[in-house]
Amino acid sequence: MADVIIVGGGLAGTVVASRLHQRKPALTIVLIEAGPDPTGHAHVDNPAEASLLHFSDLDYQYFTTPQQNLDGKSKYNCGAKSLGGGSVINNGGWIRGDAHDYDDWARDVGDARWSYEGLLPYFKRSEKHFDSGAEPLQHGFDGPVHTASVSSTGRRYPLRDTTLNLWSQLDLPHIHDLNDGRPQGISDLVENWRDGKRQIAPSMYPLEGVRVLTETLVRRVIMDEKKTTTGVELDTGETINLKEGGQVVISAGAYRTPQVLMLSGIGDATQLSQHGIPLTVDLPHVGQNLHDHLMVHRYWKLRHPEKGLAIGSPLFSGPNYGKGGPIDFLVRAPIPAEPLKAAIERDDGPVSDDHPLLNGPRTHLEMLLLYVVFGTEDQGLTIPLDGRSVTTMFMGCLPTSRGSVTLASTDPADHPVIDPNYYATEMDRHVMREGWRMQSRVIFETQEGREMFEREHTPPGFPVLGTDASDEQIDARIRMAGSTVYHPAGTSAMGSVVDGSLRVFGTQGLRVVDAGVIPKPLAAHYQAPVYAIAEQAVDIILDECFP
Incomplete structure (x- = not known):
């Protein structure tokens, strides 16, 4: 009993x-x-x-x-x-997300306990924040889950300044707290690794x-x-x-x-x-x-790999590199409201300007640059892990596509039938296209991008797509390359x-x-x-x- x-x-x-x-x-x-x-x-x-x-x-x-x-x-x-x-x-990854998301949840269910302020004591209760001088209204310092940022571990990757300048071309601010409920901008990645251990x-x-x-x-x-x-x-x-x-x-x-x-x-x-x-x-x-988050990886050949810029190069080493992932920054971005509204209306009919996905602005995209390549075979690519190439990722954060989990049988050992129904709404397609174009713009059309990268590795049969690519061309790449973030x-x-x-x-x-x-x-x-x-x-x- x-x-x-x-x-x-x-x-x-x-x-x-x-x-x-x-x-x-x-x-x-x-x-x-x-x-x-x-x-x-x-x-x-x-x-x-982990892989x-x-x-x-x-x-x-x-x-x-x-x-x-x-x-x-x-x-x-x-x-x-x-x-x-x-x-x-x-x-x-230790990312709470946007206060707007929780407040929307609380309004929908009529229970303030699930708002950002309602959950904040429990975020704090679980957390042992890496910066003892951080805002105590937002962070806990006595919880069991130790967190660490890239900077707090002492990692200093060779492309850090260049990567920050690259992402700054999106006109997003460099912020210093990823987990205060206002994450839009460019910030150090935060993880719950403790001295490099899970x-x-x-x-x-x-x-x-x-x-x-x-x-x-x-x-x-x-x-x-x-x-x-x-x-x-x-x-x-x-x-x-x-x-x-x-x-x-x-x-x-x-x-x-x-x-x-x-x-x-x-x-x-x-x-x-x-x-x-x-x-x-x-x-x-x-x-x-x-619901689940959909992401897309893109792969890029570095212009100066001889400088030891990525995993696979014998020169890619430094103090504390093993204390976190090979990433400097997480980019969290809104997207323009008017075209987003038009996409939502193609799914749902007329909506007002205070529609929850418009009112905020909301964090619709997450992006990052990893100093490594992986998963290339999923796109029909063979890119050696030799330090000559890196990966960018973008993820749609607030998808409206909905799927289901149903029974395959009455045997509890059998897997259920899982149908996420990815990429099913015009709103989701619009957001992912925006992510594609934002990355293309900073890489193909800025000095920082041109100096960092020589070219994109494209899957067999697919052309390089810049900011002038059509929706149909981008959709084709996303349909081929889209995968889950396991959320x-x-x-x-x-x-x-x-x-x-x-x-x-x-x-x-x-x-x-x-x-x-x-x-x-x-x-x-x-x-x-x-x-x-x-x-x-x-x-x-x-x-x-x-x-």
Whole structure:
């Protein structure tokens, strides 16, 4: 018997279990994770080796359905299968995003707890900020998650000044705090690497005192005739029961949480009947509203590689280079409102000037330059890792395309059917075209760009596209090259699947705590908001259930 059963030992589940035990040691807490404990696993400690964990035993190795708007290709979607979840396999970017995004979320659900100011105490609670002199109203200095900027680690890459001058041609300011809710501009990349090592969630949020079951799969949540949660059933048939008044918290992530809900009879009645699953709660939005960030890489040959400017050159070395990724700056940019409004209207019909995606301005694009090349084979390219080439990336931060997660079968071990429906709206296409043109402009049409780069490496059969390229030409490149940043969310959305206290509608004693509750995209890297969501969830659960 348990007071709290947490299904999913990823980032959010670990935080909830650890904090509940810390705050209420008398509670009996069971944390169930389908994957193994990653302690001692090769490549986990070194964040630079994250790509080596893809397609490993710590990766679910998801693939989407064929994506109609990305040349019909199925897209690989990494999903951590491990205690610690995404904290084991991500690249460590620590980006909260824009206050406007959270305030829009709070307005939509009518609950100020999910506004930027409402979440700010929990951002701070999770964080040990790298600069002790930073604004204390915005940052925490005693939290478990250590953060670091490029400058704070002492990294000084040879292209730093040139890269700053290049991005400055976009008429964006150089800002000094990426995580104060006003991130538009050019700022040092911030990561949650600690002295160059990965921090996985269980190392920061200890689980001593919690009963942890790894390599254990939950089949369904058990409910009585009053739709009160009484426990969970494992795939072995074993049950773990709740004490009276207890809580089941599903934290299995944006792909697996809706699967658990549907296997428990909570979801769209028609879909459940197709799989012979008895209906518990008709909640048709379960698994719907999937949103994710789409990105595109471009590859560039350096004009002076002999200076040791990128990974692969024997001259690319310096103090503390290993303490973070080979990046200096993150660029966060709005785009002009009038053409954006026209694109939104092509999707939705007439909108006012105070439409949420126009009113801000909002952070629609993220861009960066990496002093390395990788993933080139995905575009049919073979570029040697010899220090002669680098990569630029741009990402659409606030997509309006929506997809779904549905059941493939009633076997909890099977992958769900994942259809992100990438690049499906004119608004998303417009934003990504803007990102393409902004990069083309600073590289092809400025002195800084011409001095830094000799040429672009283009995929076979595709021409070099400058700022005068047509929408159709740019779309063709994006359809070929677009890929995910691994930020799925929204499939257990607040307002349609859970309420402001994270309770699943129509049930008692059942909550969701993971990125699936985020109802609209955030211009963030999702580990930072998920830590904050989980921290606030602990307060809510204690206040409402275990005062």
